[in-house]
Amino acid sequence: xxxxxxxxxxxxxxxxxxxxxxxxxxxxxxxxxxxxxxxxxxxxxxxxxxxxxxxxxxxxxxxxxxxxxxxxxxxxxxxxxxxxxx
Numbered sequence: 001x002x003x004x005x006x007x008x009x010x011x012x013x014x015x016x017x018x019x020x021x022x023x024x025x026x027x028x029x030x031x032x033x034x035x036x037x038x039x040x041x042x043x044x045x046x047x048x049x050x051x052x053x054x055x056x057x058x059x060x061x062x063x064x065x066x067x068x069x070x071x072x073x074x075x076x077x078x079x080x081x082x083x084x085x086x
Contacts, residue, residue: 003074006030008040011080014050027073033058034067036077057082 005024015021030036037058041048050056058065059078071077 004028006036006071006073007076008036009076009078011078013081014056014079017046017050027071030071032067032071033060033065033069033077036071037067037079051079055081 009022056079
């Protein structure tokens with residue numbers, strides 16, 4: 001049986017503030033990273049703020065991604081804050 005979900009992972013401050021490290025979303029209707037981000041942002045103000053496109057980086061299967069990057073069932077999509085150094 002084929003995988004029908006997409007693994008979602010949250011890292012660093014996103015994981016801490018959202019209170020979740022990973023979950024699975026049904027792949028139905030998801031074609032790209034933008035679809036996932038928008039679905040998650042509908043959960044409320046904090047989700048919308050933390051996953052704003054200016055505040056978050058994204059990866060699909062451990063490769064940096066953009067909103068238009070295609071997503072398929074069985075893929076892993078990660079969200080993480082921009083890395084700052086000092």
